[in-house]
Amino acid sequence: MIKERINLWEDGEFTYPDNYGFTPFMIRMAHDEDPLKNDPRPTIIVCPGGGYACVSPSEGIIVANKFYEMGFDTFTLAYTTNTLCTAPLYDQPMKDLSRAIRIIRKRSHEFNVGKITACGFSAAGHLVASVCVHYKDVADTNPLYANISNRPDAAILGYPVISSGKYAHRGSFDNLIGTNPSNDDINYYSCENFVTSDTPPFFIWHTATDGFVPRENSIMFAEKLLANDVPFALHIFSKGNHGLSLSNEDWKERRWGGDEVFEQSLKCRDAVIAGEINMSPEDKKNFLDGFKDYPEGRIPIKEVSIWPELAVAFLKEQGLMK
Numbered sequence: 001m002i003k004e005r006i007n008l009w010e011d012g013e014f015t016y017p018d019n020y021g022f023t024p025f026m027i028r029m030a031h032d033e034d035p036l037k038n039d040p041r042p043t044i045i046v047c048p049g050g051g052y053a054c055v056s057p058s059e060g061i062i063v064a065n066k067f068y069e070m071g072f073d074t075f076t077l078a079y080t081t082n083t084l085c086t087a088p089l090y091d092q093p094m095k096d097l098s099r100a101i102r103i104i105r106k107r108s109h110e111f112n113v114g115k116i117t118a119c120g121f122s123a124a125g126h127l128v129a130s131v132c133v134h135y136k137d138v139a140d141t142n143p144l145y146a147n148i149s150n151r152p153d154a155a156i157l158g159y160p161v162i163s164s165g166k167y168a169h170r171g172s173f174d175n176l177i178g179t180n181p182s183n184d185d186i187n188y189y190s191c192e193n194f195v196t197s198d199t200p201p202f203f204i205w206h207t208a209t210d211g212f213v214p215r216e217n218s219i220m221f222a223e224k225l226l227a228n229d230v231p232f233a234l235h236i237f238s239k240g241n242h243g244l245s246l247s248n249e250d251w252k253e254r255r256w257g258g259d260e261v262f263e264q265s266l267k268c269r270d271a272v273i274a275g276e277i278n279m280s281p282e283d284k285k286n287f288l289d290g291f292k293d294y295p296e297g298r299i300p301i302k303e304v305s306i307w308p309e310l311a312v313a314f315l316k317e318q319g320l321m322k
Contacts, residue, residue, distance in 0.1 A: 001068070005260075006075075013142065017081050018087045020271050022264035024096045026103075029064055030073040030111065040114035043151075044075045045100055049122025049159075049243070052082050052089060052175035054265040059121040059158075059245045061257030066246055066308050071321075073113060075104060078261040079127065082175035083268040084277070084287070090185075091138065093127045098138040098150035101131075105148050105154035106238050115153040115320040119311075122213060122243065123172040125160020126191060128152070129221065132202075133194040156311050156319050157204045159242055162217035164190045169213045171221040186236045195224040201231040202242055203314045205307045212242035233314045240301040247304040265291075 004216045005308045008014075031041065044067045048059035055078050064074035079096040083090050097118065104113055120128030131138065135151040164186045166175075177185045187193060202225055206218040215236055222234040245251045259266070271277050272287060279287070315321050 002028070002032050004028050004231065006103065008096055008103065011141070011270070014088070016089070016092050018082065018084065018268075019080070020083075020264065020267040022080075022267050024099075025078050026100050027061065027076045027078075028073070028111075029068050029076075031068075038112060040108075040112050041073045041321075042071065042115060042117070043104065043111075043113040044072045044074050044117045044119055044156075045097070045104070046074060047079065047097065047118065047120040047124035047127055048076070048261055049120070049124045050081060050216045051169070052081055052093070052123045053083055053085065053171045053285060054122075055079060055124075055261040056243075056263050057256045057259045058243065058251060058254075059124075060261040062246060062250060063119065063121075065257055069118075070308065070312055073111065075100060076261060078263060082297070083265050085175055085179075088178040093176075094131050094134065094138050095140075097127055097131050098135065098141060099145065101152065102140060102145040102148040106145060108306070117154045117156060117315060117320065118152040119156040119158070120160065121158040121245065123161050123169070123176075125157040126162060126172065126176075126189075127161060128155050128157060129162060129191040129202075130189065132200050133196070134188075147281070152200050154315055154318060155199045155203070157202060157218070157221075158307070159206050159210055159213055159244070159258065160204065160217055160221070161213050161220045162191050167214040167216040167220070175236075180254050192221050192224045195221070195228050195230065197228050197230065199228065199230045201314075201318050201320075203233045203311045205235040205239035205304075205310075207237045207242075207244070207301070207304065209239045210242045222240055231318055233310070234276065235310060237301065237304045237307075238302050244301060244304050246300075246308070247300045249300060252298045252300050285298065
């Protein structure tokens, strides 16, 4: 396996204020072979969730490894998050994912990539869906990437945040557009409002009993895809909590493949411990307590664990891979 870290932004390009020394990056995992002797491989960008407050390791490398084993070359995205809910993100995560796609396409001959699928969980499902419906809005001022498309060829969404309306996950939108957003921002970041016939195909899954991000997010998005003749598959599994990732023993036992994607949160934690961030003792304790693990909540659901195979079957039906 080839494994490398690729920074997304050059010096001076990344300007999000509350970064704590973090710069977005992606981790490439590719099959070790001569690209000139092989057909392009299907490629997937894995975007872990985390409420736009963190990038969760439980949905990162572990998922990329699964798709690698299924024949994909993978990229796991560590995008910008609003760790302390202090500086709304707006379109910065979309810029991160768009730059990642453009880098991969610019280096497509070197990487031997095929069609690009973006896979997002929870709030990163919203990120992926946002780029899929707003990709024309996310320009790149770097001339190296300005004329390269950032539109994914397909998308996979796991228990996604979609709408800022009745069924919104408020914490995600607080981090994304602030606690007092304008009506224009509320509308713009409701992905269901911007589906068109040019939106790429979607594989979507959710559980009927998700008590954190309501299943209606997936259902209403699928209805808009249907109305616009966009190919999609929607799977509502009968049970399961939010955040199931692969829903297998590796996920349950925290065999996630590393915490690299959690870097921004760890840098923020270190700044809080060092007293570099002004907060009350109570707020500091509550924030640091959030880094404790509560493994008793991880219950794999066998019914759910088949979703990667279902997603690959969907991509094959769409002609996006052999």
